[in-house]
Amino acid sequence: MEKEFHVAIVPSPGIGHLIPLVEFAKRLKNDHNISATFIIPNDGPLSISQNAFLDSLPNGLAYLLLPPVNFDDLPPNTRIETRINLTVTRSLDSLREVFKSLVAETKMVALFTDMFGTDVFDVAIESGVPPYLFFPSSAMSLSFSFYLPTLDQMVSxxxxxxxxxxxxxxxxxxxxxxxxxxxxxxxxxxxxxxxxxxxxxxxxxxxxxxxxxxxxxxxxxxxxxxxxxxxxxxxxxxxxxxxxxxxxxxxxxxxxxxxxxxxxxxxxxxxxxxxxxxxxxxxxxxxxxxxxxxxxxxxxxxxxxxxxxxxxxxxxxxxxxxxxxxxxxxxxxxxxxxxxxxxxxxxxxxxVLGEDGCSRKTLEHLASKLKHKV
The missing domain is CATH 3.40.50.2000 (Glycogen Phosphorylase B;)
Incomplete structure (x- = not known):
């Protein structure tokens, strides 16, 4: 059976960065049958809310946790932006191995990351996969966070x-x-x-x-x-x-x-x-x-x-x-x-989010572009 189209998504740390990317991936899956795997850099155990959120991902969306990075060498007053970026860059070697396996197992058409994860572009390019920067702003980002997932499996x-x-x-x-x-x-x-x-x-x-x-x-x-x-x-x-x-x-x-x-x-x-x-x-x-x-x-x-x-x-x-x-x-x-x-x-x-809205039409254009890359 022919493999379905697939994308990899690398979110930088923080559930606020993850949620819009999940909404984006659900749109790709539900409207255009493009499945996704989230590859998640981290510096240790995820929070209860992050684990519950990831475990509630719908069919067609999967996730993999990379080995945690170590920050013992950083001073206590290191800025949060620096820690976020270093979580991604120090995960590149393990990301590279996971991504190669996904490319071999799926019909990989793209790798997406957010503004803190652009170092992963090299990993995608090495495997011949187009990298994309996910940067939702102004009206366009409304389509990616219109609704949070239905959280049926969350805590009581x-x-x-x-x-x-x-x-x-x-x-x-x-x-x-x-x-x-x-x-x-x-x-x-x-x-x-x-x-x-x-x-x-x-x-x-x-x-x-x-x-x-x-x-x-x-x-x-x-x-x-x-x-x-x-x-x-x-x-x-x-x-x-x-x-x-x-x-x-x-x-x-x-x-x-x-x-x-x-x-x-x-x-x-x-x-x-x-x-x-x-x-x-x-x-x-x-x-x-x-x-x-x-x-x-x-x-x-x-x-x-x-x-x-x-x-x-x-x-x-x-x-x-x-x-x-x-x-x-x-x-x-x-x-x-x-x-x-x-x-x-x-x-x-x-x-904007309606049937003829510019946000929906822009996503349709992107999905078409991804499919025609193969």
Whole structure:
């Protein structure tokens, strides 16, 4: 039997880099019968959410974990961007062997990687396979992250948070998440908790253990501490019924698409921005690292679909300011104006992803090009 068309995909570390590539691969498989294997560089055990996500890949999409690289020679203050790049470059030898085997076993038509993985181009070229850079930006990237996978195999609290949303009034819940790697200091996390309680608004908060050294935890694959160790004393009891705290991870696309969700407090990572615009959910922007401050400025000053809390002179957003912004988005006049504006963007996104949309047509063109390379 003739082999089907196949592509290899090498994502750089971070589930936020992996998810758009999986959406891309699902489109290729479902619409054009091009299967894919994800070859994943890493520096040790993957997180619970990453493992669960990879194990839920649909038929036609497979993954292979490369041997973990060692970072014992790096200084403790090495930047996250450097660690991401080195994870890829130090995996090239093992990637080369895996890729050669895949080329021999499949009808390999391309190798895709993201902006941090361009060193893998040489591996593809050596085997006579065309390399492609996956760089989703602006409207085009909407097609790659329109929906997260249906996470039927995820851990049980996924169902709990969606069931909780089912019981809330329409548009009444503020969803709070700082992405797959974002975290707050102990002081800031406590101020956020007090601000949410003071606002009296309903909320669903994806919370992660505080980190007083960094605002990101991309390379922390260990479990959470007891929530009661760092949330304000009595916070869970006082907000019971009005709010729900979910540790570490939640199915973001499903939450943003839920009718009870009326706002999104986000770190302004690009994946989160695309998802909230596609679902028409108003924004509170709280950038942490990388390009997020630029994204936040674009949302607040350019598109005018977000509110941004004012940071105090001590570098902390206080609980009174948090309460003010949350109430403003969820029940104030500012929130009503933002809802109107973001609905226009939601409609535009739907048009781009429609049957005759430019995003769908661009992907059709790419799939045709890949097939005719053989």
């Amino acid at each position: 609290y996924r169902l709990d948070c969606l069931r909780w949303l089912d019981g809330q009034p329409r548009g009444s819940v503020l969803y709070i998440s700082f992405g797959s790697g974002g975290t707050l200091s102990t002081v800031q996390l406590n101020e956020l908790a007090m601000g949410l309680e003071l606002s009296k608004q309903r909320f669903l908060w994806v919370v992660r253990s505080p980190n007083d050294q960094s605002n990101s935890t991309f390379f922390d694959s260990h479990g959470q501490k007891d929530l009661l160790d760092f949330l304000p004393k009595g916070f869970l009891e006082r907000t019971q019924g009005n709010g729900l705290v979910v540790p570490s991870w939640a199915p973001q696309a499903q939450i943003l698409s839920h009718s009870s969700t009326g706002g999104f407090l986000t770190h302004c990572g690009w994946n989160s921005i695309l998802e909230t615009i596609v679902h028409g959910v108003p924004i509170i922007s709280w950038p942490l690292y990388a390009e997020q401050k630029m994204n936040a400025l674009y949302l607040t000053e350019g598109l005018k679909v977000a509110l941004r809390p004012i940071v105090g002179e001590n570098g902390i957003v206080g609980h009174l300011e948090i309460s003010r912004v949350v109430r403003g988005l969820m029940e104030g006049e500012e929130g009503k104006t933002i809802r109107s504006r973001i609905q226009v963007l939601k409609d535009s996104a739907a048009n």
